[in-house]
Amino acid sequence: MRFSSLLLSLLLLSSPAVSQGPSSDDIIYDQVRIKLTGDRDVGSGAIDVKVEQGVVELRGKVKTEKHRVKAEKIAKKVKGVQRVVNQLRVAVS
Numbered sequence: 001m002r003f004s005s006l007l008l009s010l011l012l013l014s015s016p017a018v019s020q021g022p023s024s025d026d027i028i029y030d031q032v033r034i035k036l037t038g039d040r041d042v043g044s045g046a047i048d049v050k051v052e053q054g055v056v057e058l059r060g061k062v063k064t065e066k067h068r069v070k071a072e073k074i075a076k077k078v079k080g081v082q083r084v085v086n087q088l089r090v091a092v093s
Contacts, residue, residue: 018059024080025051031078042071047088049075054082061091 029051037043042062049055056075060067072086 025053028054028056028078028080032075033079035074035078036052036071039070042067042074045055047071054080055085056081056083057085057087059087062078062088063091 029049032049032051035048036047047060047062050059052062057077058071058075062071068086068088068090071088072084075081075084
C-alpha cells in the first residue's frame, strides 16, 4: 500500500513536467526559421525572427522587395501563426 501511494505521488508530481514540452511560440519560431532558411531566395538574407503569442516579427535585410514579400508569405503559412509583422528592409547596394 505504501509503495503504491508513493508511486502515485511521484506520478502526479512529475506529470506537469512531462506534459510541458516546448511552447507553441517555440515551435512556430523553429518552423519559420526552417522554412525561411530552406527557401532558395529568402534563405540568403539576414532575417531575425521573434514570436510572441503566435505573432511573428521579421527583422533584418533582404536583397529585393520580392524577397521581403516572399519571407512574409512563408511565415504566414506556418501552422499557428496568427499574424506577421514584416519589418524587413531591402538592402541598398
